[in-house]
Amino acid sequence: MKDRYISYLAAELETDSPLIIGSGLDENTDRDILLNSNGDPFIPGASLAGICRHYCLTDMGQAWVEEMYGKMNAKDNSGKSSRLIFYDASLTVPKSAIISGRDGVAIGNDRIIFDDKNGVAIETDRTALDGSKFDYEIIEAGAVFKWRLELHTPTTNGEAIREAPRLFKALIDGFNNGEMRLGAKKTRGFGKMKIVAIKWRQFDLCTHLDDYIDFSWKDTQLTDDAEVINNETPLLKSTRYITRKITFELRSFLFIRNLVTAAADSEDKIVDAEQLLNAKDELPVIPGTTWAGVFRHHCRRILKQARFPDYDQVLNKIFGNVVPGREKHNKQISQILFSESIVNDAQLLTRTRNAVDRFTGGAGDKKLFTGRAAYRRQGQSGSELTISLKADMANLDLVKKLIDSCLEDLECGFLTVGGEASVGGGLINISDKGEWA
Numbered sequence: 070m071k072d073r074y075i076s077y078l079a080a081e082l083e084t085d086s087p088l089i090i091g092s093g094l095d096e097n098t099d100r101d102i103l104l105n106s107n108g109d110p111f112i113p114g115a116s117l118a119g120i121c122r123h124y125c126l127t128d129m130g131q132a133w134v135e136e137m138y139g140k141m142n143a144k145d146n147s148g149k150s151s152r153l154i155f156y157d158a159s160l161t162v163p164k165s166a167i168i169s170g171r172d173g174v175a176i177g178n179d180r181i182i183f184d185d186k187n188g189v190a191i192e193t194d195r196t197a198l199d200g201s202k203f204d205y206e207i208i209e210a211g212a213v214f215k216w217r218l219e220l221h222t223p224t225t226n227g228e229a230i231r232e233a234p235r236l237f238k239a240l241i242d243g244f245n246n247g248e249m250r251l252g253a254k255k256t257r258g259f260g261k262m263k264i265v266a267i268k269w270r271q272f273d274l275c276t277h278l279d280d281y282i283d284f285s286w287k288d289t290q291l292t293d294d295a296e297v298i299n300n301e302t303p304l305l306k307s308t309r310y311i312t313r314k315i316t317f318e319l320r321s322f323l324f325i326r327n328l329v330t331a332a333a334d335s336e337d338k339i340v341d342a343e344q345l346l347n348a349k350d351e352l353p354v355i356p357g358t359t360w361a362g363v364f365r366h367h368c369r370r371i372l373k374q375a376r377f378p379d380y381d382q383v384l385n386k387i388f389g390n391v392v393p394g395r396e397k398h399n400k401q402i403s404q405i406l407f408s409e410s411i412v413n414d415a416q417l418l419t420r421t422r423n424a425v426d427r428f429t430g431g432a433g434d435k436k437l438f439t440g441r442a443a444y445r446r447q448g449q450s451g452s453e454l455t456i457s458l459k460a461d462m463a464n465l466d467l468v469k470k471l472i473d474s475c476l477e478d479l480e481c482g483f484l485t486v487g488g489e490a491s492v493g494g495g496l497i498n499i500s501d502k503g504e505w506a
Contacts, residue, residue, distance in 0.1 A: 075272050075274065077219055079217050087208065087347075105159070111214070121138075121155070127306075160213065167348045168207070205253075207259070230271070234298045239303035269292060270290065313457075319444070319496070324442040325359055326342040327345040353417070360454060363475075365384060368475065389403030414448070415444060417444075480498070482496050
């Protein structure tokens with residue numbers, strides 16, 4: 070008998086941040102969530118296998134990964150079957166996931182405008198690229214999926230008994246520490262998962278063949294003894310990033326527009342735009358994409374003023390880069406991760422602003438704007454931003470110094486988050502800058 074041991078792992082994957090598993094369709098947005106025949110989102114086994122394989126490759130090498138995950142020779146269609154079997158992850162409770170929309174825009178670097186009056190070229194700030202406005206669907210944090218994994222071990226030595234719990238432990242740690250993430254925009258706060266409710270079972274087919282034949286995935290046939298897995302030393306390292314946790318509060322108000330859905334205030338008055346909220350708790354959100362844009366833009370300004378050589382190329386390697394229209398051929402993955410921040414205890418207030426006609430001193434014609442922003446509430450509890458850097462990245466010391474400078478300027482009010490900075494918006498008070506660990 071080839072397979073001496075077969076091991077099963079059943080757990081729950083809970084989204085700790087929004088998740089994007091795209092379907093390739095664009096019926097509702099530019100990127101719709103993948104749904105099953107019942108209209109519920111799910112995570113394909115191929116996606117789970119892919120992220121786990123990539124995570125193992127760093128420590129274990131190509132030969133081990135091909136032995137464990139299988140391989141295919143494209144030239145003659147020969148290959149080796151995977152010893153790991155990943156099942157699709159479906160919702161533990163149907164219709165329990167919240168799907169909402171987000172929007173984004175690709176931003177270019179400085180642009181040059183020619184001043185006809187003075188006959189000089191003026192370099193302006195970064196602006197949105199033409200045709201780069203897009204929207205997409207997300208699965209909000211809090212969705213719980215059933216995760217099932219199967220491992221076939223053909224050897225009969227003593228290490229074979231420990232192989233499954235050691236590998237399972239490594240993959241569980243990878244998800245829980247945030248170093249293994251699912252879906253799109255993983256470096257911008259999306260796709261962070263946590264694993265709970267772990268159950269597993271292992272069969273020796275030479276002595277328990279009948280039990281294996283009768284096995285099902287029911288909880289009654291899986292052991293609750295997760296300590297066997299938790300006590301094992303994992304196969305893989307769990308510290309590939311250094312992380313810094315920053316605690317902050319609003320100093321003024323926050324206005325990051327939600328442009329996907331129409332908004333109404335408590336009196337059902339339609340507003341032109343409102344602060345982006347998470348759909349689950351309806352709390353204000355600062356997306357990881359916003360944090361990344363704020364820090365990247367400010368780092369670029371610092372390096373440019375310091376006349377740092379090739380600063381755009383350096384920033385592309387640190388923050389990532391995609392050339393529009395050639396994403397598959399000109400893409401650099403970000404080596405810095407920004408979390409999504411939930412702003413605690415803020416209050417949403419609706420206000421109407423208008424442009425003033427300088428000739429009459431009255432309101433400008435058709436220039437009223439009603440928005441709903443998140444304002445600072447007295448006694449609010451701190452909100453968190455987590456920044457992670459690859460421990461082996463180039464220019465690590467430089468990046469640390471740049472992050473320090475950005476945090477100093479945030480605290481001093483020279484750097485703001487979100488819109489309406491010219492009228493006092495986006496000021497942040499940092500109560501704890503944290504330390505790299």
